[in-house]
Amino acid sequence: MGNARATGGAPRRFGPASPATTRIRRSSNRSSRSRLRFRLPWLPGSPTSSRRKPIVKNPERDEHLDAKGASRRKFLRTTAAGVGAAAGVPAAAEAFDFETFFQKNFRRMSDEEIEALKDRMARKYEKKFGKSFNVQATGPVDNTLFGYGLDISRCIGCRRCVDACVQENNQSRDPEIQWIRVLEFERERVVRGFELDEGNPYYEHEQAPAEGMVYLPIACQQCEDSPCTNVCPTGATWEEPDGIVVIDYDWCIGCRYCMAACPYGARHFNWAAPTIPADEVNTNIHPLGNVPRSRGVVEKCSFCIQRVRDGRYPACHEACPVGARKFGNLLDPDSEISYLLKHKRTFVLKSELATRPKFFYFYG
Amino acid sequence: MTVYLAEFWHFTKESVALVASGSRGYMLWVGLLLLMILGGLYAFVNQASFGLVTSNMRDPVSWGFYIGNFAFLVGVAAAAVILIIPAYIYNWGPIREVALLGELLAISAIIMCMLFVTVDIGRPEKVWHMMPGVGTPNFPYSLLVWDVLVLNAYFVLNFFVATYLVFMSYTGRKYNPSFIMPIIFLSIPLAISIHTVTAFLFMGLKARPFWNDAILAPRFLASAFCSGPALLVLIFQILRKVSPVQISGAALRKIGELLAYAMAINLFFLGCEVFKEFYSHSHHVIHARFQWFGLEDGYGIAGYSIFALTCNVTAFVIFVVPALRNRIRFLLVGCVLAVAGVYVEKGLGLLLPGLTPDVIGEVYRYTPSLNELMVGAGVWGVGLLSFTFMAKISIAITLGELGYRRT
Numbered sequence A: 001m002g003n004a005r006a007t008g009g010a011p012r013r014f015g016p017a018s019p020a021t022t023r024i025r026r027s028s029n030r031s032s033r034s035r036l037r038f039r040l041p042w043l044p045g046s047p048t049s050s051r052r053k054p055i056v057k058n059p060e061r062d063e064h065l066d067a068k069g070a071s072r073r074k075f076l077r078t079t080a081a082g083v084g085a086a087a088g089v090p091a092a093a094e095a096f097d098f099e100t101f102f103q104k105n106f107r108r109m110s111d112e113e114i115e116a117l118k119d120r121m122a123r124k125y126e127k128k129f130g131k132s133f134n135v136q137a138t139g140p141v142d143n144t145l146f147g148y149g150l151d152i153s154r155c156i157g158c159r160r161c162v163d164a165c166v167q168e169n170n171q172s173r174d175p176e177i178q179w180i181r182v183l184e185f186e187r188e189r190v191v192r193g194f195e196l197d198e199g200n201p202y203y204e205h206e207q208a209p210a211e212g213m214v215y216l217p218i219a220c221q222q223c224e225d226s227p228c229t230n231v232c233p234t235g236a237t238w239e240e241p242d243g244i245v246v247i248d249y250d251w252c253i254g255c256r257y258c259m260a261a262c263p264y265g266a267r268h269f270n271w272a273a274p275t276i277p278a279d280e281v282n283t284n285i286h287p288l289g290n291v292p293r294s295r296g297v298v299e300k301c302s303f304c305i306q307r308v309r310d311g312r313y314p315a316c317h318e319a320c321p322v323g324a325r326k327f328g329n330l331l332d333p334d335s336e337i338s339y340l341l342k343h344k345r346t347f348v349l350k351s352e353l354a355t356r357p358k359f360f361y362f363y364g
Numbered sequence B: 001m002t003v004y005l006a007e008f009w010h011f012t013k014e015s016v017a018l019v020a021s022g023s024r025g026y027m028l029w030v031g032l033l034l035l036m037i038l039g040g041l042y043a044f045v046n047q048a049s050f051g052l053v054t055s056n057m058r059d060p061v062s063w064g065f066y067i068g069n070f071a072f073l074v075g076v077a078a079a080a081v082i083l084i085i086p087a088y089i090y091n092w093g094p095i096r097e098v099a100l101l102g103e104l105l106a107i108s109a110i111i112m113c114m115l116f117v118t119v120d121i122g123r124p125e126k127v128w129h130m131m132p133g134v135g136t137p138n139f140p141y142s143l144l145v146w147d148v149l150v151l152n153a154y155f156v157l158n159f160f161v162a163t164y165l166v167f168m169s170y171t172g173r174k175y176n177p178s179f180i181m182p183i184i185f186l187s188i189p190l191a192i193s194i195h196t197v198t199a200f201l202f203m204g205l206k207a208r209p210f211w212n213d214a215i216l217a218p219r220f221l222a223s224a225f226c227s228g229p230a231l232l233v234l235i236f237q238i239l240r241k242v243s244p245v246q247i248s249g250a251a252l253r254k255i256g257e258l259l260a261y262a263m264a265i266n267l268f269f270l271g272c273e274v275f276k277e278f279y280s281h282s283h284h285v286i287h288a289r290f291q292w293f294g295l296e297d298g299y300g301i302a303g304y305s306i307f308a309l310t311c312n313v314t315a316f317v318i319f320v321v322p323a324l325r326n327r328i329r330f331l332l333v334g335c336v337l338a339v340a341g342v343y344v345e346k347g348l349g350l351l352l353p354g355l356t357p358d359v360i361g362e363v364y365r366y367t368p369s370l371n372e373l374m375v376g377a378g379v380w381g382v383g384l385l386s387f388t389f390m391a392k393i394s395i396a397i398t399l400g401e402l403g404y405r406r407t
């Protein structure tokens, strides 16, 4: 069972010839969208990269670079065609909405303002996707600190969690955005501990798990001392009382300072207008979670805030076929997660940075 | 009051008339800059309608050409004003002119800095979210808020001083030293602070070991003291050629001497960093290796780093040997080398190794896209054009070609 990713369109290969000896991957192998359109000989990277890899021309990017009306229409068409029944309107055509533009930071909103926001969102996305939306802005749960546990010895690297996350959280299909990334490590090297940069997120096998490999899924670690919220100049991202680090997607200005600050590469930027096919959009949305995002803002995992605050499990938790994922309330001594933390050998990633993640890995 | 207003009105009118006319060479220069600006606008509209996908930045390298230019220009802005100190030490000419040109360069550099930050963000129309009152600035935690603060303060201060000096001499009044000198002196610590805060912006990130390094702010300052004054020397030389402004060659040589110290410190700091990275040889040496040798598959910016180093060392030799420094032609070559060296070292050499490989070891080959380069060129066009205009006006006034005769 190869990889179960959302789009599966562009072939993803395994870096250079011998994955066993190559520790360095290039994301440009990933898909044509990250290929460079213009290579000037006197700029870094050009000589080697153009010699080693043919430049695959991406028609879409060519259109991006041509703002003429005719080709823009063509661009809209190609995008639509590429996504199928795409209802995602490219940013160029994004309508200006007075109320949304002047709305406050979510944290400053009164209850009435949140109600108005919910209405506005429902209307906006109904118009955009032709479906009715259920917007809930459920607040933090009392006496709760959400925590996640992942059993390293069980994970088989099938990436069904990635798939479920994309669906649940309305991540852009084109350009592709995935909040969860599953890193593949050679078991022998892991004996000395997980060094994130030795993991490979672009593995592509007929079968997972592959012989001699272990897998480490990562997404936002929901740090308690989160570098990303500290640096944000607008206060568009913060930690909620129940421990979830959220982003107000209408308030973010897209400066990407948080991306530079996050030690886990958990934040992703909408370089272009995200597109979601209308028949795949999740209509149960939370403004701080899986509400469809716009171009030019940063997004990330919110522990499925729209689900967990209603007492449900995160989508990735439900999707995991081997039960490697555990979720619960860290403040409740009787919860499964508390039990695991007490009785298993657990660790957090990059503990030397003292970000104090609420995402724990353990050996079951 | 009305007198001032009337005078100011005249001042504005005459200034506009002045910048709209000039020799053929001047017109060609202005035309070229306008072309750059138009091209930049076109590219920016393109970027604004399709998003930053028009740049070649992607998640692993989320800051690029724009922020590199920003870091360089903050240095220019800071150093241009700091030249005021040596102007005192060497008692060089009428302080007003030196200070004035330094202020003007600083103003243009700050304009460019702000533009570079603006074109880099995903939602420029929402910048008000970080302003006090209307927005929710994350103060004092976010260094970006600090940066915007000091940059704006510095801009206002310099703009005020420059306008004051120019306007006073326009109306034939004498400027009041006891009023303006304290302000000029205040701009010196502020100049240092803009560059320090910009360095802190990078230094504070524990996720990026290449930047998370106590020597970054001093290094920033040292390299700024190389590029800023070198740029001023070049500008002075151009002014000497195209305008009747009197600036002695001896003065330029004095700046050359100063540049020798700055470059020595800059190179020393660089050596310290290189030593620390390669001798301790921790996991994090990979960024330095990317910078100086390239990664296992040959990808890196070694060529650029060596180029920058060669420029800087050559410039240092020129500045430090009196026989070379004292020949104006050599001095100018040294200045060009210093500017080029610091531009490459500050732009590429700071940004790319900090982000490559990224936090999970991914290597993304970043090269600015044509659209990005065009936007950048447009921003430089705006900066150069504003400097050209401001310099033209202030020189005309200083030389007495332009003035308001009170009857």
Ligand code: SF4
Pocket: A219, A220, A221, A222, A223, A226, A227, A228, A229, A245, A261, A262, A263, A264, A265, A266, A267, A300, A355
């Ligand atoms: S993992 Fe990254 S995005 Fe998530 S809270 Fe920590 S620093 Fe922020």
Ligand code: SF4
Pocket: A231, A232, A233, A234, A235, A236, A237, A247, A251, A252, A253, A254, A255, A256, A257, A258, A259, A297, A298
């Ligand atoms: S990109 Fe958005 S969330 Fe991130 S630091 Fe900037 S404003 Fe804050």
